Amino acid sequence: MDEKNSLNAEPVLDEFGKEIIITDPSAAPQLARLSIDVETAAINASPEAQKFHQDNIVDWDGPQDPQNPQNWTSTRKWLIIILISAITFNQAMSSTIFAPGVRQALRDLHSSDQASAPLLISIFVVGLAVGPLFLSPLSELYGRTPLMHASNFAFLLASIVCAVSINVPMLLIFRLIMGASTISLGGGYVADMMEPQHRGKALNVWTVGPVLAPVIGPIAGGYISLKASWRWTFGLVGIIGAFSLAACFVFLRETYPPRLLELKATRLRRETGNPLLRSKYDTGQTPTQLFRYSIMRPTKMLVRSPIVGIVSLFLAIAYSYMYLLFTTFTDVYEKTYGFNVGEAGLSYLGLGSGFLIGQYTQNLFMKWHMKKQLTKNGKLQPEDQLPPLIVGGFMLSIGLFWYGWSVEYKAHWIVPVIGTSICGIGITYFFLVVQTYLVDAYTLYAASALAANTVVRCVFGVTVPLAGPALYKRLGLGWGNTLLGFLALIVAPASLWLLKYGEQIRNNPRFMPKL
Template identity: 35%
Template structure:
């Protein structure tokens, strides 16, 4: 239990109040033992990301004169063999404090005495990649709960749009702005929160917890809004502060799982992201029918409040750079050696304030327009997101206007989308296990273009869904038929999101946070704007032709995954930012 909560927000709070004697780390309780273990076993050769790669190295004949990430020259070790048996004092006076945390000498030829702090070894329990399956699963469940709690906030409001329109005497289109401002908020939010979560001094967990706390609190003035402007302002703010998980949830999953296993977690994350907008109208519909539109906001506060309590006590830090940064701080304090640094600290020391500002604020925008792959995939996913929200606006027209569903039961019509998502999981997991996993090389890597056949299949399903739904939505055809057709959309969206997010993360690993934040911005911008004209389009064109228009638009984008499958490698190799060294 101590290990589970040590790196949670609750654990941080206890350590802040009572010091390191509470929920202590091994390097705080038994430093000599940790030091002994490292001296007599292995030395790390850290990678630029903090070091998972380990190679055997004897201490009798270490390499000399290595710059960069060379190993420690034991001839320079000033402690005696007796000291090396466990004296903490020897650690405080030693120039090279050991490989206890994967320590190695930096730039020895230049006279730089920096000691690089990495993992204790290939099975370091603090490395999220080495966590037990149970712990990883528990953290994944919390990630999915947080994603659902935020994503439902957009669609749950739609059930109360009519009530907002009546109470504040605005048009239905103006009331719908409450949906678009929320979606717009969680499109802009990651441009701030995602870069912050990548800073080693911050990490992911504090961003999640602090913004979630704000999200919960801000539901109160939202539900108590006394005028239209107040409601719109707080809808935007809640979307903005609730947004981190929507862009960095995939990064959290990648923190724990190798590239070969990451797709499973991303798939479940995608299902949860689909469940939110689908369940929102259903849950909100019953609340609006029983009370009024304000109860949709109260429900959102209760759900997100429960999520906050769970994450506050049980969600640990998953960022390797933050974990190693805190380890380096502990070792500096324990040994008195100020030369101990994590890789992220070393990298940050060589970055100017201008470089940090560019990385945090400018790069997510510039990558969208300077990289053809990023631009094409972001626009395509933006289209899928827009189709989701504009298409959902047609459900009241179809199932209340044509099939005469009761208002509070309208949400049941969205269950076809939900069922489609869950039905996809078993066959897609089988595909990942039996087809895609054998394609990985010995380093556990897969060429990004090899993922595209799945995206092509998903791209074809989108227009089929639109045509099916549009032309079967009539009184002469049973209502279950368009609902079955709607399930195709979730299958397509799930496959496309999985491929695109993994493709971008694999192709731009150094800029993954910026690329994914830009993707969230584009898709949220599309999702925020399209619902404003959805109702008018469906009423003027009719359900059949309006859905067909969306289907034709989806057809126009089918060539994108096909072209990336055939020519993606050539485009990737011509980019200065994309990764080139796949086999």
């Protein structure tokens, strides 16, 4: 080896910090990995090696380290959660705000293909199913904030293009992009910042967006389409999206612990000149390996973890029923009760009031229940979140029976509205319990767990409502909703089973995919 190459050789330290000169630069990655392996092996060899290993691990500076998001002030935490909730609300509202203006849009775009109408609505949910598979795991590789900024910008751009679309294919493509860029990192932010006993309340605030917004959307969209134009439904969400994007750049901070500790380790390596310093979350994998593992994580969790699959199916039932109700409201209240488009939109307030009641009552119960479990067991388990799910199964069933038969016998319009509010309470319990359970069970990878859950519920949300017209045509609203109600009852005994065996299944090595 000539002198020039020797001068350019990369220094690598052995397990005791002594420099090793690499004379072949191409061997640097292998020798660097070898030095880590030697260091790891030396941990078991001597106290000195153990101390050296610990000295090179970058962690928080004690339990009260202000850099740890869980030690941030309550004001800072809640500001971020409320901001994420507002963003989620706007993006979730965009899934249904366009629904009342679809026919008007087809006329304006000179399309006679009426089959495009349901596709223009449901294609958003298709994007919503696909986007989190990439955005959520990437947030566990590059951090929450870069993905939040990128998705907010993509959503804003897609909203603008939808508002100025000149044909149906253009509108379809950018509706799909709107759905795909809808962020689902709220649960991840909550897991990063909140202790287990406070996560329920924080998730309660965040889920106002995905739960209540699809109800507000048709009401706002109906009056906007009636008084202005369908284009302004996209204009409204675009304007709110622009303010959200600006607010994120001003107020949002990175919260993902592995990313924060990696940035800290990088800064310390630069300041100290010690190349062996690394985050406690560093697995020694290459960026390519990390990227592959991150992208595959939601799919692996869904396929390999029964817990993720089971609770995702629970929420898929409630989510698909919610969209099935959405598809019937306009026809039911216009044809049976003679409502106009705007008045029919107001019928969604039954569900909306149920959502609010559900959030309030669930929060009250969980405050009492979590305090009781903490006193009884000295610690909290993810399964402690499950009891409201049992009640939710019964509430959803009762609400469906009530709504179906009151319309079947043409009772006063307030009676089916009350029935849908009972459905709303049950649906809210499903949403809050499943999402909080997944966040508690898979804290570090909460975003990926919720992404897997989102895929399942969105697939059901797209497909099940398509069967609604045929179901109600054959059985009527009474027996049709009775059938759906009996299916929802299955969740109650399944939840009891999960309450008893959930921890055992979660901790079984066979059901713990390498994440």
